[in-house]
Amino acid sequence: MKHVVMYSGGIGSWAAAKRVIAQHGKENVILLFTDTLIEDEDLYRFIDETVEETGCDYVRLAEGRTPWEIFKHKRFIGNSRIAQCSHMLKQEPARKWVEENFSPDNCILYLGIDWTETHRIPSVIKNWVPYKVEFPMAHEPYLDKSEMIAELELIGIKQPRLYEMGFAHNNCGGFCVRAGQGHFARLLREMPERFAEHEAKEEEMRLYLGKDVSILKRVRNGRKQTYTLRQLREDIEANQQIDMFDIGGCGCFVDAPAS
Numbered sequence: 001m002k003h004v005v006m007y008s009g010g011i012g013s014w015a016a017a018k019r020v021i022a023q024h025g026k027e028n029v030i031l032l033f034t035d036t037l038i039e040d041e042d043l044y045r046f047i048d049e050t051v052e053e054t055g056c057d058y059v060r061l062a063e064g065r066t067p068w069e070i071f072k073h074k075r076f077i078g079n080s081r082i083a084q085c086s087h088m089l090k091q092e093p094a095r096k097w098v099e100e101n102f103s104p105d106n107c108i109l110y111l112g113i114d115w116t117e118t119h120r121i122p123s124v125i126k127n128w129v130p131y132k133v134e135f136p137m138a139h140e141p142y143l144d145k146s147e148m149i150a151e152l153e154l155i156g157i158k159q160p161r162l163y164e165m166g167f168a169h170n171n172c173g174g175f176c177v178r179a180g181q182g183h184f185a186r187l188l189r190e191m192p193e194r195f196a197e198h199e200a201k202e203e204e205m206r207l208y209l210g211k212d213v214s215i216l217k218r219v220r221n222g223r224k225q226t227y228t229l230r231q232l233r234e235d236i237e238a239n240q241q242i243d244m245f246d247i248g249g250c251g252c253f254v255d256a257p258a259s
């Protein structure tokens with residue numbers, strides 16, 4: 001029996017891997033990473049160091065396109081409800097690899113979802129049928145992210161730098177179409193050049209599609225409106241109020257596939 005951990009580069013997937021290794025032995029564990037090709041450079045440092053420390057087999061998959069290339073192909077910019085990037089760059093390649101290498105009765109899959117996110121578990125289980133999926137971090141001892149980071153640093157490995165900058169996840173280099181205004185405001189503050197690249201990509205897609213579309217939405221006079229990254233930046237630069245509590249979250253590997 002092999003134990004395959006969906007190794008996203010996030011601290012939760014590392015903590016889950018450590019629990020799986022403790023239970024089943026490193027020789028029976030595979031760390032599976034799917035690369036969106038817009039990952040933060042420090043994610044690769046984190047993966048390299050933790051893979052070496054665990055001594056597990058490691059598999060990197062890359063579909064070959066970035067999220068923006070997927071949006072162009074689909075003629076649709078991802079948003080908090082529909083993220084084709086997650087489906088096509090994460091879920092599909094992982095599923096294909098698992099099916100090519102294992103039958104449902106000779107592997108178990110693991111995700112780093114923790115006890116604060118258990119509402120996500122039923123859809124993951126449903127999506128992976130007939131494969132069995134387990135969630136080590138949803139069980140005792142319950143750890144929060146800072147406790148997981150403390151455990152990581154105890155073994156001499158530095159946390160991914162995006163966490164130090166205050167990002168909630170370590171996916172897609174601090175970008176995420178599922179994220180909200182507060183998350184993108186952080187990206188603008190911490191990595192303005194990276195924000196500018198995504199702002200330019202969004203503008204390019206709006207021209208390409210010839211439509212008023214955007215990743216973010218805002219509510220004006222009780223109505224939802226598009227809210228481009230450019231508008232967000234201009235509002236922040238003009239000290240206009242934005243919704244800093246709109247953080248959003250990444251559902252890579254987790255949510256139901258988008259069509």
Ligand code: SF4
Pocket residue numbers: 036067078083085086089090171172175176177178250251252
């Ligand atoms: S982190 Fe966000 S942008 Fe990146 S693949 Fe996942 S849903 Fe898409």
